[in-house]
Amino acid sequence: MTQIIAAASALISERGFWGVSVQDVANACGITDAGVLHHVGTKEGLLVAVLEHRDDADLAVLSQMLGIPVSALREGGELSTSLRDFCAALVARNAQQPEIVRLYSVLNAESLDPQHPAHAYFVAREKWATELFASAAAGTSDPARVARQIFAGMDGLQLHWLRTMDFDLVHEWAALAESIIRPFEVSTSTNGHSA
Template sequence: MTSTASDRPQRVRDRRPAPERLKQIITEATTLIAERGFWGISIQDVADACGISDAGVLHHVGTKEGLLVAVLEHRDEVDIALLSQMLGIAESELKADGTLSVSLRDFCRALVARNAQQPEIVRLYSVLNAESLDPQHPAYAYFSAREVWATALFAAAAAGTANPARIARQVFAAMDGLQLRWLRNPAIDLVAEWDALAESIVRPYEMH
């Protein structure tokens, strides 16, 4: 017996406003990239996760590279907003305007506490940061610029010490290393481990 078009199951159209659809696309893409890396996913994978066509995804983000940029920029906006609330400072201070009205210890602890709440996002950035060491990677420029921005934030928090830029690099590297251990072993209490580590790598700078 030959089936007709009317016999086949029909996909129910999931109509959403454009902003809501874009948010869904970014959310699903974030999860997929964190699991497989940028090279391990396709636009079709994101489309399937959203229940729409690949053309529907591209309508909102333009290209696969555009999707990646949208994911990264969205996460930065969310994190800046939440960190500013946690620290009780203006968002502009976290956009590297050269000043930061909180101590290095308080800044680092807030950042670690925030990251402890979002292992999937930390994994996403860790995977993409490693992938983008290749200059041909579409996120190479983004992560190069982000390194400058993040280091400037740490340096601003270390203002008044003998060498804020060096301290920023060392503390930043220690935090990244600890977070990688935590991603490998989620049983680690990231905040508690950072507090212990901060006693040896941050406290000496507080004494100057």
Template sequence: MQTSPEFRRDRARLPAAERRRQILEMTTRLIAERGFWGLSMQDVADGCGLTVPGMLHHVGSKDSLLVAVLEYRDEEDARSLAGKLGLPVHQLWAEEPRRVTLPEVCSALVRRNAEQPEIVRLFAVLEAESLAPGHPAHGYFKARQRRTLDQFAALAEGDVPAPRELAIQVVALMDGLQIQWLREPETIDLVTAWDAAAARLFRP
């Protein structure tokens, strides 16, 4: 089908940064629906009004696009989480001086995730798929898990006798509740379920 002159002008006007953001948002939505293995580069390009070569000019390969999507979402979520906690983003995980506690961070995280089920679904799908060593996000999720456990353990340091063990339990509980919520959102309220579980997990 021939592209209309109006569409060509619109495409030409988009700055590179805005076009890249559009591609990442479209890819996010499609992966959340289909998983990485079901992702078609043609569908991403069509959704952005581009040809596949034109889209790849902005993002490189399919594998690099996936990692770019994950990094982009991490940056967006870090900014949102810092805002909910009333902190500048660069102080979110600062060890000295400690600005927030682990229960506060977890509560803000859960409330943030409850507002964006499509993003939580994206990460749940990709995290499961990336257990296969050949998956392009295998290394990303392995490093992300280690970083999250390190950050949570650091926040719990001095408050509990085994901060690393607590961090592992927190991540397991949070991930498990999110899976149940995604599967039955009409019967499970993520925030309510987390608050009830956190009252037991973080009890003095």
């Protein structure tokens, strides 16, 4: 199954979901299309397996990097880390795996079509991710707005990075994050009231 997911991930990141057949994945693995379908059921099942594998792997690494249980990342709620640290860990993880970021970006764009088999997945994932960012932004004046801007900024910067690969993603993210987060930070005066 690991070989099937790896082959499907590579092919989908190059061609998009619609440009890949089950036979393409089977050929890449040296097995029959029936062998692929035995593990995933359908082409749509293959896509779900690829996306779930990516999520599981990323959450496990983020959990280790931040010292947060995977369950806290999956379920949301208040995170025991700063927004800057959370985002920095996520970008550092993505900088190590451009092929996976490319896969996610291609599928995310394709799934804007409500008929795409990953449409519901990406709608739910965006809602979950935005809520997770908002949880990490709890100390700001407008956590929901910060979360949306962080999410949009991160996606946009990663797309530019994937296209050119001519800058340090982690370094550029730190500068962009500062410009997004700082205006929303709540400063406290000596009397304890927000400034």
